[in-house]
Amino acid sequence: MSKEEELLRRGLTAAASRAAAPPDLFDKVAGARTRARRNRTRLAVAGGTLAVAAVATVTAVATLGGSGTTQVTTAAAGLTASCPATPADPQHALFNAWRGPTRVDPAPRRVLVCSYVPHTTNPLTWRLAASTELTGPRAATVAGRFNSAPTADPRQRCLSAGHEELWFFMTGTSTTAEVRAQIGGCGYADDGTHAVSWRYPDPLTEGSAAS
Amino acid sequence: MDGPTGFSDYVAQQRGALVRLAYLLAADRDAAEDLVQTALVRVWPRWERVSQGTNPHAYVRKVLLSVFLNARRRWSVREVLHPGLELEDTRNAYGHVDEADLMMRYLRQLPRRQRAVIVLRYYADLSEADIAEVLGCSPGTVKSQSAKALVKLRALLSVGTQLSRQVEGGR
Structure with a gap:
């Protein structure tokens, strides 16, 4: 092997090792800039009835536990819809597959939005950061946007998305649908089959503007 | 979500290597992750057949290269210093x-x-x-x-x- 080839191999190996480094170690600024440019949302629908109960006054309770037990719970009289500690099993290579209703109630009583951000030490996993409840027109806005979007399967998970969200639609006495969303996701457009992006604005931002 | 048999194991074992390769190609960590994910999404529906082949990893690598080379816009609009x-x-x-x-x-x-x-x-x-x-x-x-x-x-x-x-x- 020539010295030139050896240098090349060494340089490439050194460069490749940076792929595994935490984003904020080398590319903090560049990464933030890249994410700021992104404005895409990917959605996947997972069918799910979480709970059935009566809805009365609603309170939000944050409970921070140990690893894997962090939960933010929205509790109503007899109804509890919880934000899981992670949006999905991190072992899953694909974000999710559609296996639920394609349409939700256009006027849900409430929508619980669980927001996740990448772990700083392990960007391949997500941690619960916040939960927000939407009601009235804000909830209807989210439902309307979801209902007007196309569906495709499988939905891919984009690991460099800004954050992920779970939306729990609650109507009447039950949680009727669970939607997995990626806000500010990575975009690419080379494949007509899989590059489907539902360009949702962040429902929280949108909701704030609407209310 | 239940994937095809062995797919999750393959991803768990090889994803790091694929991301490193993609990083050198795309010269951007986020783009590398996208590249790998796109390749995996393409392979996923065919995994049963691919995994029975002699070298599934070579197949995935080939798909990854194909995604990289055929992406006309996304990977080219990058900062060039x-x-x-x-x-x-x-x-x-x-x-x-x-x-x-x-x-x-x-x-x-x-x-x-x-x-x-x-x-x-x-x-x-x-x-x-x-x-x-x-x-x-x-x-x-x-x-x-x-x-x-x-x-x-x-x-x-x-x-x-x-x-x-x-x-x-x-x-």
Whole structure:
């Protein structure tokens, strides 16, 4: 092997090792800039009835536990819809597959939005950061946007998305649908089959503007 | 979500290697993750068949290369920095970081296909015949692409060295 080839191999190996480094170690600024440019949302629908109960006054309770037990719970009289500690099993290579209703109630009583951000030490996993409840027109806005979007399967998970969200639609006495969303996701457009992006604005931002 | 048998295990074992390869190709960590994820999404529906083949990883790598080479816009709209522009910033105690940083800058200067040839040859350690098979071209084309890439890399290295000397001389 020539010295030139050896240098090349060494340089490439050194460069490749940076792929595994935490984003904020080398590319903090560049990464933030890249994410700021992104404005895409990917959605996947997972069918799910979480709970059935009566809805009365609603309170939000944050409970921070140990690893894997962090939960933010929205509790109503007899109804509890919880934000899981992670949006999905991190072992899953694909974000999710559609296996639920394609349409939700256009006027849900409430929508619980669980927001996740990448772990700083392990960007391949997500941690619960916040939960927000939407009601009235804000909830209807989210439902309307979801209902007007196309569906495709499988939905891919984009690991460099800004954050992920779970939306729990609650109507009447039950949680009727669970939607997995990626806000500010990575975009690419080379494949007509899989590059489907539902360009949702962040429902929280949108909701704030609407209310 | 239940995936095809063995797919999750494969991803758990090989994802890191795929991301490193994709990082050299795309010269951007986020883009590398996208690239790998796109390749995995494409392979996923065919995994039952792919996993029965002789070398599933080679197949996935080929898909990854195909995604990279066929992406017309996304991967080309990237920041392109002059190789010597930030020499002063990289002159610090972190020599290995400098080396990696310079390598990525130089790689970004190469056309996509030449970059793929260099990465496959000198990082993935594939033979010219294997590279030709992955890229769907003749070994002769691989040879010529490699030669052109090396010429360009030498030139970039030369410019970088000269600028570095100028910076040092100016102090």
